[in-house]
Amino acid sequence: MNLKQLSQNLGLSQTTVSRALNGYPEVSPATRRRVEEAARTFNYSPSTRAKGLATGQALAIGHVIPVSSKHEMVNPIFGDFIAGAGETYSRHGYEMILSIVDDADERRIYSGLKSRRAVDGVIIHGPRMNDPRLGLLHELGLPFAVHGRATGYDKPYAWLDVNNRSAFLRATDFLFDLGHRRIALINGLEVMDFAHRRREGYAESLRAHDVPLDPHLMRSGEMTEVFGYQSTRDMLAEENAPTAILCSSLISALGVRRAIEEKGLVMGKDVSVVTHDDALSYLQNGADVPIFTATRSSVREAGRRLAEMLLTTITEPTKPPLQQLLEAELMVGSSTGPAPRKD
Amino acid sequence: MNLKQLSQNLGLSQTTVSRALNGYPEVSPATRRRVEEAARTFNYSPSTRAKGLATGQALAIGHVIPVSSKHEMVNPIFGDFIAGAGETYSRHGYEMILSIVDDADERRIYSGLKSRRAVDGVIIHGPRMNDPRLGLLHELGLPFAVHGRATGYDKPYAWLDVNNRSAFLRATDFLFDLGHRRIALINGLEVMDFAHRRREGYAESLRAHDVPLDPHLMRSGEMTEVFGYQSTRDMLAEENAPTAILCSSLISALGVRRAIEEKGLVMGKDVSVVTHDDALSYLQNGADVPIFTATRSSVREAGRRLAEMLLTTITEPTKPPLQQLLEAELMVGSSTGPAPRKD
């Protein structure tokens, strides 16, 4: 069923039917009702392609997920983020289109999306330090919003980020308050902007407590369970092992726990652990009582909000870009306790 | 830059330029080269919307991800599957469009995709027992392919599935061979087709070994870490506790391990564990040696293949639908060992 058929069926012009359906005022309420009813019974919805052609809008948002060709990891966060963003899109009648892309091809993909007029804007995932994508998109004139921020890009742009620095600052302070002095950091890849900021927060706390940075206590890598396990195992094997560990992801934290327990130590007593927790739907941090003391911020909620921000950036291009900084909450679980007494 | 401008620029008609770009024979090689060159320098690609309107194709595949409104869980598998499918799509010039949908709205969404002509076909995720979606899509005339199968639907349709029954049959047999007799099953929700089949395999092995099904040893729920933990904790607390546990997901298996160790038992000695492993990129089962003995099958590879199958279903609608059954491989790790001797 298309517009033409529907309008013939109703004995009206295409113009009137279109207007009735799109809420224009120059249609009598009675006609509008009649049209809406017919549309429903014939199960008519306008073709997105035709509509897009006519209006010049795509009514679609692109999400470009970079997958490094080297270590084919799909960000585990991405599912929940997408779910959040999807809620927003369907509320506003937008489509979400996804491209999984080797990060070497990113340039081609973005300019393709632009020149094919496939989307009205894009969300940038996993911003890195001095991320070249922001400049590219600015140059292409394709509206965008960033999940995170990109240190090194100076023009204003729309973003939503967790305050990673303050979260890790507070978490580290918390460990100091418990008496810990040797605190390790198991971080994400430090080309990632978020990891850089977390490290800054950590370093700031150490500085405030007059504890020098110790490279032996700082690891950075893709945040898998195995990475958390190996890093922890190695550090616990060294002399002067850490009494507390700060970890960038709940998944890695599971590995941290495994290494601790494998060594016959008790988490929360011999070694304290604080992790960041993205509140993923399939990986809750315990049920009633959190297992891990954590800095917590829902990535799904982030998806909802950032999508909303991008849409207003698109519909109101003159406004200055929206920006939002979320504070993570510190939830105390059973993975932390006072530093063990030295004997 | 659009076709008109490009053709004016070249002093050719739109027809010729379009034909040159789409590989039609009635264009001289010289002209074709000239056109291709110009398209590249002006960074021209045809508007998807216009092309779609003209050809009647969408050049897009829909993925509808159901999210139950009750327990807002996003399937952790979905990220890797999508990544695999995305590779296939970009190779064939298709777009992937994603809808995150409360499962109560599914009907509306699918018929919307159809009547808006937004996609050429869809992939069905997470098929349930007697899944109504297959009938609906058949009725709508929207091509589809299923990740898994739907028991209770009798018309032929395209699917790709892991042989869940045989995988869990072999895994259970393996545990019997190690001397276990009290074997528990921690399964996904049994409305899900895959969980039903796994249970069948498990039950078949028990029957073959003359061990009656014991409801106390069978749990089913959303496969979170917490679910694995609680189920195991409860079962280990009962008298006549299991000596081996079969688990439907690596994530739950992490919870299983936590419960075992919390009780001061050793996994692989006091309690053996076998889990299914979807080979998720962010959750590898150990590094060199697998942590868990597992039935393994890459969900990312499944995505790649199923997408390919859907595309051929679309381009060659007369052929009978493709179907593919993958066998999981049994990888022996350190989570299994001989059944403890009764004293």
Add this chain to the structure above:
DNA sequence: AGGAAAATCCAAAGCGCTTTGGGGAGTGAT
């Protein structure tokens, strides 16, 4: 009742592409 303003509705153009149905220019044979 007469005229202006408001309320409804419509025909047709245009969005950017593909594709149909020709048409003119070379080429070789007669």
Add this chain to the structure above:
DNA sequence: ATCACTCCCCAAAGCGCTTTGGATTTTCCT
């Protein structure tokens, strides 16, 4: 020189919608 083919190329229609610029009818004042 003429004819019959190929080779290349083109004008124009059509895909399904929105939107412009009117046209027609109703309603409201005076």
